[in-house]
Amino acid sequence: MTEATGQATQAVIAAKAASRELASATSDQRVAAIVAIADALIARSDEILAANALDLQAGEAAGLEPALIDRLTLTTERVEAMADGARTVAHLEDPVGLEVDRQVLENGLKLRKVTRPLGVVCVVYEARPNVTIDSAVLCLRSANACVLRGSTTAEHSNRVLATVASEAVAEAGLPAACVSLVQGGGRDELRELGTANGLVDLIIPRGGEGLKKALETVATVPVIYAAAGNCHVYVDASADLGMAERIVINAKVQRPGVCNAAESLLVHQSVAADFLPSALAALQAEGVELRCDGRAAALAGSGVTVVAATDEDFATEFLAPVISIAVVDSLDAAIEHINANGSGHSEAIVTADRTAANAFEDRVDAACIYVNASTRFTDGAVFGMGAEIGISTQKLHARGPIGLRELTTITYLVEGDGQIR
């Protein structure tokens, strides 16, 4: 075993022991630990910013792109935002011990189905150091021990943030190992965490397709992928075209680097000639590159530059001011295209036709389906879940935003007075 291997194993063993103690802690104790983290973030922000400066220095020396440098950067305001976020999570309803079902069986057995913590949740993430704190507090609120595995890019920042959190938890009277960070070791370490059956109850990878693929082939513990969003806006035959243009522009340009941004525009052939000239010009005016199929390209006005779209473009999450555009023959063709190319994240139809809306809702296979609204609303806070640890595009356990409730499991408690079968 390498040193890194030993470190990850030790971390999950300690986390498992801590998780048993955490499961017995009261909601108030967990809230106090989160508030202690928020206070410590403010009190120790100089230390945090100094560590972050080292990562930024290294990142600049390594020639990281400006967008990555921005994600990596912490400021006084961003540290305060982390603390505020922690306080918000502290005040969300306790997701543990909720009674979701209660029955008395014919034989007199009293059965209750109650929510419980998962145990040890491992979060694997990339550049943004605030994920360290966000993950730790969501796990603490749901009484899960958290093992964090950040990227080397944010090594110094993550180490200080995890230490601040872990020490604050210990000062609040809970085991320090409720929050721990493992770093280094690369893919071997990922394999080790992903095969820690009986110790790790869930791994949540937050990152690109590379991370997903790396885990998919090795993981034997349960995984929820907070994965890519190849989201579509479909403009139906009966759409209000002004509304459709506002929605597609918002979905594409308001924040192109996030998973609920639109990556593809589909237009019903009967409205393409009315809709596309104006929509293409408006998208281009917002600085969006237009990758069009033949029929869409033919409708671009003079002064609008389009690129011929490849099949690959329709399957790509650009996370950038780029959009793929196709004209489709029918609602059915749009649904088929989305089910073939989408990633099951967020899909929108713009239509004035209730039947078309129903068909789209019934037959599109995705976590979130929008009728006459932007895909950008897929978000745990927007959906009233308070906060989220990512957006799941898989169907098991959590689909859509992964909030506190999704970080729990259930147990059946069955009480009797001697019943036998």
Added chain:
Amino acid sequence: MTEATGQATQAVIAAKAASRELASATSDQRVAAIVAIADALIARSDEILAANALDLQAGEAAGLEPALIDRLTLTTERVEAMADGARTVAHLEDPVGLEVDRQVLENGLKLRKVTRPLGVVCVVYEARPNVTIDSAVLCLRSANACVLRGSTTAEHSNRVLATVASEAVAEAGLPAACVSLVQGGGRDELRELGTANGLVDLIIPRGGEGLKKALETVATVPVIYAAAGNCHVYVDASADLGMAERIVINAKVQRPGVCNAAESLLVHQSVAADFLPSALAALQAEGVELRCDGRAAALAGSGVTVVAATDEDFATEFLAPVISIAVVDSLDAAIEHINANGSGHSEAIVTADRTAANAFEDRVDAACIYVNASTRFTDGAVFGMGAEIGISTQKLHARGPIGLRELTTITYLVEGDGQIR
């Protein structure tokens, strides 16, 4: 690609297409298909029994154990029981399209969280041919296409049963590929089904540890293990000892070959001398082999034969009239022993002390926790779920009985009038 490889791939591709059509079928259409299966089982029972005779012949020639031959055997009564089971499932509440949450967001967006079919469910199972029909009807009721992968032992029986089901579904107007069977190819085929990402939405292996291990290392699609039960009965210091004896005997002997049978008995040291002499004699009288730790063995009366238990015995699901027995120092020691050795299935405490019961409920990590009742009640039908496709011992998505609701996912449907962010 081998022929078997081709067969499995073709089956899941056809199942995926069928699942899209099935998702649009009404509840009544799905009920009609299940009733058609029940009718066809009765109408074609001669054909089914003839195929089963071939499997029995081969099984006897291969020297299968009597217990396995029994599981493999179909009779007129057993075929009728399958048909009755199908009719019961047909009349359960439709689990698809249930609204589990509804809100109007501040911006006026109407959000509904509704249940949806998973898509394609693959069930991998061993000897018992009735699983073919049970799985098919549970999947149909939840609008999932079902790909069955039975064992070669039941090859002829499974093939006829799957054909009967598939043809009945087609006669009822739904795609025949809603039910399909793949056989042969062994572990390669398992790998193929387990890596059919985007086609298979869930694999449920029903079988022993060998099957679990075989899938665990290859599967990249979501898996729910309907796995082993190493279930304990713990007799606490304050237990009603008569009740405790009745519970441990029921849990051990009423049906030793099932996953919710008890495999291990733990006794608090303060009542061991009062409880064990009688309990050991009673278990032996029922034909149970007693594998005892030193303290338990010392309390066996004359005429009671005990075997020295190994660590391995305490970690084993015997599925046979064998029980491991230990005396523990305290409730804490019992909980620790269970969390270290149990499989997270069903765990019982016998106690008159509410505080002890609460501690056991809070700290034991299992799907079902019993206070003063037998572990044998863990069952979808008993828990009011109508039927089950197995018992999950994992924490994600389904824990405990896997019923119709557990065969669904959710989708957020969000409707607006042009909202953008």
